[in-house]
Amino acid sequence: MAKDIRMDQQDGQAKTFGDRIMDFFASLFDIYKFIARFCKEAFTAPFEFRETIRQCFNVGYKSLAIITLTGFITGIVFTKQSRPSLSEFGATSWLPSLISIALIRALAPLITALIAAGKIGSNIGAELGSMNVTEQIDAMEVSGTNPFRFLVVSRVLATTFMLPVLMVYAGFIGLMGAFLNVHQNELTSFTTFIHDAFTRISFLDIFASVFKSLAYGFTIGITGCFLGYKASQGTVGVGRAANSTVVASMFLIFIEEMVIVQIVNYMR
């Protein structure tokens, strides 16, 4: 029986289907070891407070502009798209509630995570990949610094803790965009809009969104760091690490969204 043999592009050696399955499980084991090392190093001294705060600034502050723009546009567009359907039933007064539920439960966490995967994830993948292929990580290690703690732990903590902050900000900006549109068309006051918007929002909605954002932030950080830290083959490897980070992060974010929504609906 003919075997499925292909030439491996990386090392030019023939790899069977079985070899590829083994490689897949080896990669999963590598990811497990990487996460286990993160958990160990994140909770043992010495802590990299200064670098973590610097990374929080990079992840949070430097993403504000794009989060503001996308959040605001999302709020306006979602309001405009929802109005015709509600007006058929004479229910445009429900717009603030509908928009706030959509934004807080799903849109704000997802949009923030997808923007962060593209902007922050690719940045981490490319930066660590570049440091790896130019031996900067080795240089750090031989100069008496633990590069995993300095580079990986600080970045993963920063993405994990800044994503919820960015999500809350994106939600607020989205609501402001929605308010402008509602105010323009329905002449609703700001107080009424905020009152209607938060009437239907429960603690569980906010808790679930914050929890989701923590999970998305961790996913983006750990994916970028893992792929960057393991990058090889020069500039090609750097590009591949950045690209793979975005693709893998987005894929995992949607999987997590699906799982968390099921759990929250079960709890509701």
Add this chain to the structure above:
Amino acid sequence: MKETISHNKEKVISIENLSKSFGKINVLNEVNLEVYKGENVVVLGRSGSGKSVLIKIISGLIKKDSGHVAVLGKEMESLDSKQLQELRLHIGFSFQGSALYDGMSVRENLEFPLIRNKRNLSKKELTESVEQVLHDVGLLQTIDQMPSELSGGQKKRIGIARTLILKPEIMLYDEPTGGIDPITCVELNNLINKVQEQYNTSSIIITHDLTCAKTTGNRIAMLIDGKIERQGNFDEVFASEDPRIRAFYNYNFITRS
């Protein structure tokens, strides 16, 4: 050609029967090498002969398969991660591509190992240390430049300065003259000799450049197919009739002519 260092001195690096493979490729095969205090040992060999792997094993960046490696009297395999980190403070590693941190200026690159390892230094002491070591490598004027603004030779010198700032006892140079023009090569060779004298270091210099080997090495070790085939001073090594060693010498000679 430099004079040979007396082997009655203390051994700072001792390698016995060191072997290392990557998959099916046997890179180092039963390598034996010793470096004595104050000595510059040049490991000569073709690209891919395992030279860089050798010094990465010495610095603990790559794990060996078998054999013994002792640095400053400490067996590498017996060290835990904290002890290894402490030992590394006595070893300077000059990387082939300099490995300067792209996002930091020259000053920050040099301050980084100091801040990480000597946390009680004042800002004034930091600045003095940085300026002193930059002065030693002749690049004080680049202190506020970014690595992307430096030439290849300048990057190599800054890379050496960054290792010197911790005052190491051992220097490991990975292709110090690789990809550098001949005049800068001479400057770098002189810098390696200056570091040996001024900082009293013992060094392993990995190269395939015979001029660098002849200028900087007290002893030459010829690494061929993962084995040290011949050791001695420059003339002794190249007095060999081994066709592989002759070919190495002739090739260098022809290309330089």
